[in-house]
Amino acid sequence: MRSGLFFLSLSLLPLALISQSKDEDLVVLQQTAEWLEQKLTYHYYNIDDEEWWNNRFDFDPKTLKATIRNISTEKLGAIQDRTHMQRVFQFGDLNPYTINIEEAQNNSGRLVKGKTIRIGTYQQAKDISQIKNGAVPSTASFLYLSIPKAYEDSTSNYAESIVEKFEKAILVATKVYHTGGFESDASQLIKVLEDDRFLSPDKMSLTINKIYEDALELEQYDADEQLVRKAYLKINPDQKTIQWVSLQGSKPVTDIPLTFGEEYDFELKGSDLHLFFVNKHEFHLIENGNETIFIRDNSFEKGRPYYR
Numbered sequence: 001m002r003s004g005l006f007f008l009s010l011s012l013l014p015l016a017l018i019s020q021s022k023d024e025d026l027v028v029l030q031q032t033a034e035w036l037e038q039k040l041t042y043h044y045y046n047i048d049d050e051e052w053w054n055n056r057f058d059f060d061p062k063t064l065k066a067t068i069r070n071i072s073t074e075k076l077g078a079i080q081d082r083t084h085m086q087r088v089f090q091f092g093d094l095n096p097y098t099i100n101i102e103e104a105q106n107n108s109g110r111l112v113k114g115k116t117i118r119i120g121t122y123q124q125a126k127d128i129s130q131i132k133n134g135a136v137p138s139t140a141s142f143l144y145l146s147i148p149k150a151y152e153d154s155t156s157n158y159a160e161s162i163v164e165k166f167e168k169a170i171l172v173a174t175k176v177y178h179t180g181g182f183e184s185d186a187s188q189l190i191k192v193l194e195d196d197r198f199l200s201p202d203k204m205s206l207t208i209n210k211i212y213e214d215a216l217e218l219e220q221y222d223a224d225e226q227l228v229r230k231a232y233l234k235i236n237p238d239q240k241t242i243q244w245v246s247l248q249g250s251k252p253v254t255d256i257p258l259t260f261g262e263e264y265d266f267e268l269k270g271s272d273l274h275l276f277f278v279n280k281h282e283f284h285l286i287e288n289g290n291e292t293i294f295i296r297d298n299s300f301e302k303g304r305p306y307y308r
Contacts, residue, residue, distance in 0.1 A: 025172045029091065032169045033059035033066065039162055040068070044148040048107040050074065055146070064173070065090055068143065070110045085110070086131045087143060091173035093127035095120050096281070097298035099166060101159050104146070114149035115159040118142060119166060174279040176266040182240045185260050189242065190216060192280045198294035206294050242268055
């Protein structure tokens with residue numbers, strides 16, 4: 001786990017470095033995908049199976065869908081006796097915490113000696129569509145990318161550079177923005193936060209449960225896993241506010257109406273409370289000038305502890 005000082009230093013960055021417009025983010029996503037198109041389009045040979053494999057990556061800027069194609073033949077360039085695998089996904093469905101690079105010691109089909117990059121969806125949802133030889137489509141929760149040893153030998157950190165670009169694309173694609181309407185903003189807030197657990201760099205945790213269609217219950221625990229606070233977020237459609245109610249020991253009950261602001265891509269603001277989202281996996285809670293960063297708990301995933 002990385003130092004909390006790194007996270008806290010984010011609050012000192014100029015707003016322009018933290019928040020970009022949706023259009024600017026789309027440009028970043030397209031440029032990153034174009035880089036991946038170049039680096040993930042190559043062919044290689046599985047000496048054990050005596051088969052050539054062609055790997056190709058494509059990105060459609062209109063649908064924001066990426067496609068990875070793997071085609072195998074006994075002879076390079078052959079058009080018959082081919083095995084064709086196609087996987088289609090959106091970067092926003094992938095989980096940056098699950099990205100992992102493994103050493104591949106054996107040749108097995110399209111996965112050959114070198115390095116294998118493994119990238120999963122969030123909560124292992126079957127969001128990746130895959131088709132083999134034109135058969136009925138199936139779904140998967142992981143991508144596996146084979147980086148042959150020859151590429152690792154010829155270009156230093158080939159796999160690592162691909163991973164960094166995937167992280168960048170995922171983080172841009174998982175950003176949340178104001179929708180332009182209160183009801184849709186409120187619905188998005190519930191959807192992003194409901195039924196999950198978030199961790200702070202100082203080892204506090206926040207468990208969030210959807211208790212009604214229009215209400216969330218938040219339980220905050222300290223580093224010793226002792227409950228220190230309960231809070232509630234409830235939609236008030238008549239006033240077009242999100243009501244924040246906090247119960248913390250002997251302290252007076254805090255009851256603050258929050259409204260959606262425009263300073264950040266997606267945020268709620270009140271008299272002594274400010275909540276803004278970096279993306280759907282990370283939000284910052286500022287109370288009375290004190291800032292706490294919460295990142296979605298993915299400690300159960302096999303991958304990087306944090307994506308920064």
